[in-house]
Amino acid sequence: MTVIGWVQIALYCAILVALAKPLGWFITRVFNGERTFLTPVLRPVETSLYRLAGIDETREQHWLTYATAMLVFHVAGFLFLYALMRLQAALPLNPMEMSAVAPDLSFNTAVSFITNTNWQNYGGESTMSYLVQMLGLTHQNFLSAATGIVLAVALIRGFARASAQTVGNFWVDLTRCTLYILLPICIIYALFLVSQGMPQTLGPSVEATTLEGAKQTIAVGPVASQVAIKMLGTNGGGFFNANAAHPFENPTALSNFMQIISIFAIGAAMTNVFGRMVGDQRQGWAILAVMGVLFVAGVAVTYWAEARGNDAFTALGLAGGNMEGKEVRFGIVASALFAVVTTAASCGAVNAMHDSFTALGGMIPMINMQLGEIIVGGVGAGLYGMLLFVVLAMFVAGLMVGRTPEYIGKKIEAREVKLAMLAILVLPLMILGWTAVAVVYPTATASMANAGPHGFSEVLYAFTSQTANNGSAFGGLTGNILFYNLTGAISMLVGRFWMIVPAMAIAGSLAAKKSVPASAGTFPTDGGLFIGLVVGVILIIGGLTFFPALALGPIVEHFAMTSGTLY
Amino acid sequence: MLRQIRPALVLFVALTVITGLLYPLAITGIAGVIFPRQAQGSLIERDGKVIGSELIGQAFTEDKYFHGRPSATTGPDPQDSTKTTAAPYNASNSMGSNLGPTNKSLIERVKGDVEKAQAENSAAPVPVDLVTTSGSGLDPHISPESAMFQVPRVAKARNIPEERLRVLVQEHMESRLAGILGEPRVNVLALNLALDQGAR
Numbered sequence: 064m065t066v067i068g069w070v071q072i073a074l075y076c077a078i079l080v081a082l083a084k085p086l087g088w089f090i091t092r093v094f095n096g097e098r099t100f101l102t103p104v105l106r107p108v109e110t111s112l113y114r115l116a117g118i119d120e121t122r123e124q125h126w127l128t129y130a131t132a133m134l135v136f137h138v139a140g141f142l143f144l145y146a147l148m149r150l151q152a153a154l155p156l157n158p159m160e161m162s163a164v165a166p167d168l169s170f171n172t173a174v175s176f177i178t179n180t181n182w183q184n185y186g187g188e189s190t191m192s193y194l195v196q197m198l199g200l201t202h203q204n205f206l207s208a209a210t211g212i213v214l215a216v217a218l219i220r221g222f223a224r225a226s227a228q229t230v231g232n233f234w235v236d237l238t239r240c241t242l243y244i245l246l247p248i249c250i251i252y253a254l255f256l257v258s259q260g261m262p263q264t265l266g267p268s269v270e271a272t273t274l275e276g277a278k279q280t281i282a283v284g285p286v287a288s289q290v291a292i293k294m295l296g297t298n299g300g301g302f303f304n305a306n307a308a309h310p311f312e313n314p315t316a317l318s319n320f321m322q323i324i325s326i327f328a329i330g331a332a333m334t335n336v337f338g339r340m341v342g343d344q345r346q347g348w349a350i351l352a353v354m355g356v357l358f359v360a361g362v363a364v365t366y367w368a369e370a371r372g373n374d375a376f377t378a379l380g381l382a383g384g385n386m387e388g389k390e391v392r393f394g395i396v397a398s399a400l401f402a403v404v405t406t407a408a409s410c411g412a413v414n415a416m417h418d419s420f421t422a423l424g425g426m427i428p429m430i431n432m433q434l435g436e437i438i439v440g441g442v443g444a445g446l447y448g449m450l451l452f453v454v455l456a457m458f459v460a461g462l463m464v465g466r467t468p469e470y471i472g473k474k475i476e477a478r479e480v481k482l483a484m485l486a487i488l489v490l491p492l493m494i495l496g497w498t499a500v501a502v503v504y505p506t507a508t509a510s511m512a513n514a515g516p517h518g519f520s521e522v523l524y525a526f527t528s529q530t531a532n533n534g535s536a537f538g539g540l541t542g543n544i545l546f547y548n549l550t551g552a553i554s555m556l557v558g559r560f561w562m563i564v565p566a567m568a569i570a571g572s573l574a575a576k577k578s579v580p581a582s583a584g585t586f587p588t589d590g591g592l593f594i595g596l597v598v599g600v601i602l603i604i605g606g607l608t609f610f611p612a613l614a615l616g617p618i619v620e621h622f623a624m625t626s627g628t629l630y
Numbered sequence: 631m632l633r634q635i636r637p638a639l640v641l642f643v644a645l646t647v648i649t650g651l652l653y654p655l656a657i658t659g660i661a662g663v664i665f666p667r668q669a670q671g672s673l674i675e676r677d678g679k680v681i682g683s684e685l686i687g688q689a690f691t692e693d694k695y696f697h698g699r700p701s702a703t704t705g706p707d708p709q710d711s712t713k714t715t716a717a718p719y720n721a722s723n724s725m726g727s728n729l730g731p732t733n734k735s736l737i738e739r740v741k742g743d744v745e746k747a748q749a750e751n752s753a754a755p756v757p758v759d760l761v762t763t764s765g766s767g768l769d770p771h772i773s774p775e776s777a778m779f780q781v782p783r784v785a786k787a788r789n790i791p792e793e794r795l796r797v798l799v800q801e802h803m804e805s806r807l808a809g810i811l812g813e814p815r816v817n818v819l820a821l822n823l824a825l826d827q828g829a830r
Contacts (some may be wrong), residue, residue, distance in 0.1 A: 070810055102760035116640035128634070135638045143642070189723055202650030234637045241645055246653065253657045254664070260685050262671045263661040268722055269671055271680045273688040274695065274822055281683055281721040283671045287661065305724035308765030310685040311671065316812020333679040376758065379744050383773075387736065388726045390764050391699070391771040394813035398765075415765045416726035419736075518728035539728030620732055629734040630635045 064370045068396035071320075072362055075400065076355070078324055079331050083293045085352065087335025093243045094216050094236060094336070095558065096120075105242050112238055123229035126571025127523055130564055131178040131208060131219055132233040137177050140203060145173040147199040148191075155194035158267035159282075164190060171548040176200055178559035179207035179441060181293070181411055181534035182551060188282035188303050193265055194609050200300060201289045205249075209240040211443030213561055215333055215341075218447045221570030222471045223340045225578035240570065244272030244329075247294060252325065253291035260314030261287040286311055294325040297441040299411030299534040307414040308390055309400070317412060319393055323401050326410045330439040333446040341471045345589035350449060351598045357438045358407055361427045366399040368424035374625050388419030402535075406431040409441030411534025418512070418521065418537040422624055425537070426617035429524055432531035434605040435490055447566045451483040453588075454569070456600040458483075460586055470577040473538025479569050486565040491531040491608045498523050498612065500550070507546050511543060512539025515630030516623065520616035525551065531556035632714070649664035676821070681823075687770040688819055689718040693750070693787035696772070696780050698818045699759055700743060703767035724766045751783045770790070771815035785811050798824060 073290040092099050113606045115121050126130065134554060142432035148164040151157060165170070168184055175182045175198070187196065187578065213236035220230045257263050262283040269281040286302045290312055293300055307322060331351060338347025372384040384395040387587040393401070398415035405412050406428035417425055431438055437449040461468030501507040501522045521537040528535055529551045536542070587593065623630070660827040661669040672684040682688055687698045703725055705717030717723075729736035743761040748754075777799045785792040802821045806812050 067806070067810065112641065112644055115644065116637040118637050118641075132634045132638065134644065135634045137694040139638050139642045143646070180693055186725070197647065197654045198650040200644050201654055205649040217659075232643065238641065242648065246649065246711065249653065250657065254661060257661040257665045257668050260668045260672050263658050263669045264656060264671070266670070269673060269680060269683070271673070271682045273682055273827065274819070275688070275690060276690060277689065279682060279686075279688060281671060281673075281686055282724075285654045285658055287669075288657040292649075303724050303766075305726065305766035305768070308726065309724045310687075310766060310768055310770055311683075314672075314685050318805050320811050334641060341684050372758075373731045375731070376740065379741055381740070381744070381758040381761065382755070382763055383767060385762075386729070386758045387729065387731075387740075387762040388765045389762075390766065390769050391759050391815045392769075392812055413765070416728055419726060419728060421731050502684075512728055513730040513733050515732060517732055519710060520730070537728070537730075538726065620730070621656060622756070623732050629732050629737055 064366055065396070066126045068370070070365065071396055072366070072400055075320070075323065076359070079327050080351075081337045082324075082328055086332035087339060087347070090244060090329070090332055090336045091339045096239075099243060101243055109238055109242055113235070116234065118232070120235045121230065124226060126217070126230050126567045126574070129230055129233045129394060130567040133214070134560070134565070136206075136237070137210075140177045141173050143168050144176060144199045144203060147195055151192040151195050154192065156194035156265065158265070160194070161190060161192045167545050168543055169547040171552045173557050174552040175534065176203040176209055176298075176300065178532050179211055179296070179409060179444065180529060180532040180537070180553045180555045180559070181298045181543075182529050182555065183300055183534065184548060184551070186299055186304030188284070192590070193284055196289060196302060199287055201292060202295065203426070204289065204292040204296050204298040204300070205245055207222060207242055208292065208298060208442050210236050211445065212240050212244070212329065212333070212443050213237055215342060215443035215446040216336070218450060218566055218570040219340045221573035222473060223342070224574045225402030227574040230574055232579050240571045241586065245292065248295055249288070250481065252295065253320075254491075255288045256287040256290055256318060256572070257320065259318040260311070261290060261318065262311055263287040283311070290550050293412060294322045294410065295329065297326055297330065297408045297410040298603040299405065301412060301604050302341050303511070307412045308416065313414055316392055316397065318420050319397055319401065322412070323404045326404050326408045327439045329442040330408055330445045333443060337446060343589070346471060349589045349593055350446075350453070352594045352599075354438045354449065356594065356598050357434070358403070361403045361407065361431055362400060362439070365403050365420075365424045365427045366396060368421045369399045373421055374627065375629070378627070385419070385421050385424070390415065402428050403431065406533055407436065407438035407440070409444055409532050409534075411528065412534050417421075417524070417535060417540055418539045422584070422617040422620035425520065426613060428519075428535065429527055429611070429613065429617065430605065432533050433490060433494065433609045434601055435487065436531050438603065444532070444562075448562065451486050451566065451569075452601050453597055454479055454483040455487070455604070456597040457586070459600055460596055464585060469579055470588060472581065473573050473576050474579060477574055480566040485606065486562045489557055489561040490530060491559055493528045494523070494564065496607075496614060497526040497550050497554055501526070506544065510541040510544060510547065513564055513630070514532045516616050516620040516629045517630065520620065520622055523612055523616050525552055529554040532559050549620060579591065602619050674819070676823075682819055684817070684820065686721050687719050687768050690822065693783055695822045696777055696784060696818050697760075698772060699769050700734065700761065700763045701767040702763040708724055717719045719768060720769055724730055724768055726765045726767060747779075751779055754779065769821060770817050772818055774799065774814050777816045777821065784825070798828070
């Protein structure tokens with residue numbers, strides 16, 4: 064570890080915290096339907112969309128209608144994307160003449176992109192036409208991100224309102240989020256990325272003759288427009304197979320820094336949106352502080368582990384940390400930071416191969432996802448995931464003093480706690496359940512690229528990443544077989560919607576409650592005690608649930624690595 | 631539920647057109663005008679022919695060139711199209727090795743590369759980036775230490791003084807942005823192009 068490395072990390076954190084407030088202010092105004100500087104340009108587009116679609120923007124929805132609208136919208140997205148991949152050979156904008164994507168792979172990929180996971184059992188430049196990348200994948204990156212954000216806003220309204228029957232209008236929220244927040248930022252961001260060297264062309268791959276006279280086919284494409292939303296919307300699906308490690312998908316140190324900022328920007332700002340909407344910004348800062356504590360701890364461990372390097376390399380006289388699977392322009396610190404950020408959020412883009420990280424360096428990304436991606440988390444999804452843990456933490460606190468817990472003036476009762484548990488239980492069910500099936504199924508174990516505990520880690524990582532809707536991978540695992548395509552798709556669907564529907568039910572039930580004024584017995588939820596309590600609950604639940612599995616994978620591998628055992 | 635079908639379909643189609651077509655096409659159009667070189671892939675031409683991209687590494691094996699990092703990319707096997715075979719710096723199939731830290735074949739590969747690098751250059755300690763594969767398999771850079779490590783070999787093959795080469799490497803060194811972001815590095819293709827130009 065170096066001083067300059069820590070300076071990069073500190074600079075990153077400072078910029079994020081500084082961005083949270085102005086961005087939170089802007090997002091709040093958009094969802095409250097207030098005027099912003101974009102209103103003169105976008106308002107006519109917005110109203111004409113409502114007219115076409117027959118939407119009355121003043122009419123709000125019950126949580127059940129809101130959730131149904133969301134689900135119907137996703138079914139449409141799934142069918143469209145699946146058809147697009149199956150038919151790509153017959154459609155335009157396919158200069159490299161890619162053939163139709165296989166049915167199981169199309170199924171997995173369609174589910175992957177509608178759930179904001181972007182797990183990829185394919186290499187983009189060798190599988191997908193430009194039309195699929197733009198009309199299918201770029202477009203779903205916008206919509207799945209917008210969905211996450213609007214659901215978080217609906218849950219926040221649940222806390223903010225009293226004795227209300229509605230939580231907002233899904234269609235209005237979705238349209239505003241896409242038009243006012245995601246699209247304008249992406250336009251500027253994509254052009255910045257091109258300036259750094261990211262291609263944006265519809266031309267075919269370039270044929271080059273290298274200095275030594277060999278042929279080199281260089282894949283290009285409309286990369287920047289997709290990468291902008293891939294990062295900002297915490298989607299993470301790469302245009303190229305190597306994702307943000309590819310020099311075209313992340314050309315410079317500056318493009319890299321902007322990418323990791325854009326992963327966290329909206330997620331961090333959502334805590335501020337929460338604070339503003341419930342009328343006390345300190346509540347938002349307290350939540351961001353919980354996230355911050357867990358984040359910095361994760362960065363420290365991964366950075367330390369990667370800088371310390373692989374003992375087997377040290378034995379060969381190699382100094383300078385674990386550079387296998389990392390790019391020189393990013394080095395150890397920017398690769399470690401990226402890995403922690405991308406898994407703390409539900410992004411899943413990678414600028415280094417997590418499979419080649421040291422055992423402990425690769426364990427932190429896994430833990431980040433297993434905790435439910437609540438450390439800033441996916442856009443919107445991180446906040447509603449975190450609020451589920453807050454509900455549990457307040458319940459635990461209530462038990463300790465024998466008082467009905469309250470949060471933001473709302474009584475947390477049996478219904479909310481049950482719904483929160485229902486959502487949180489989905490993680491171990493899918494992750495541990497499918498991993499257990501996979502390790503005793505020979506066809507599944509044959510997909511492992513590494514022997515010993517690392518092979519187990521590859522499978523554990525795959526189901527962790529898909530259930531948590533992350534999308535990053537220990538990429539050695541051959542995921543494009545029927546078993547992983549199907550089980551993975553189930554994990555992604557359950558991981559997304561089994562989380563969303565209970566969260567929406569909590570939103571509805573909270574909105575309907577009366578607001579209780581704070582009294583001397585109210586537990587203050589903007590201070591150090593609250594932060595410590597929530598961190599504790601998160602670590603205890605995550606620790607108790609996943610420690611045994613981690614012990615079989617990365618932890619045992621760490622001791623194998625330090626004692627010189629190879630597999 | 632049925633009442634949600636019309637808004638679902640209309641909004642879906644409208645937002646598909648906006649975010650999936652208008653947005654990427656607009657970016658393509660604007661980028662092509664204001665950043666034409668970058669938008670096409672930062673290509674380098676020599677004598678009217680494309681010799682590569684500034685951002686994409688190439689495989690160098692001859693002694694007279696500085697070598698890049700090992701690459702784990704593969705390509706279709708010319709003998710049997712159902713299989714793949716090693717094809718370093720294949721820029722149409724980016725990938726890393728994905729070998730874990732306790733994988734025997736990783737450690738054996740690195741050991742072999744260390745021995746090879748020391749035999750070709752000197753017995754000095756080998757910089758770690760020169761014997762590890764990158765995440766993309768297309769890393770255009772090596773560390774300044776790795777470039778300096780290869781100076782004696784290249785100088786001998788080209789029959790030019792080592793001192794002159796060291797100056798050339800220094801000139802091609804890219805430092806951290808604002809002294810903070812990224813790592814010091816040398817673009818191998820740019821350095822080798824400069825070498826060839828100097829030789830003309």
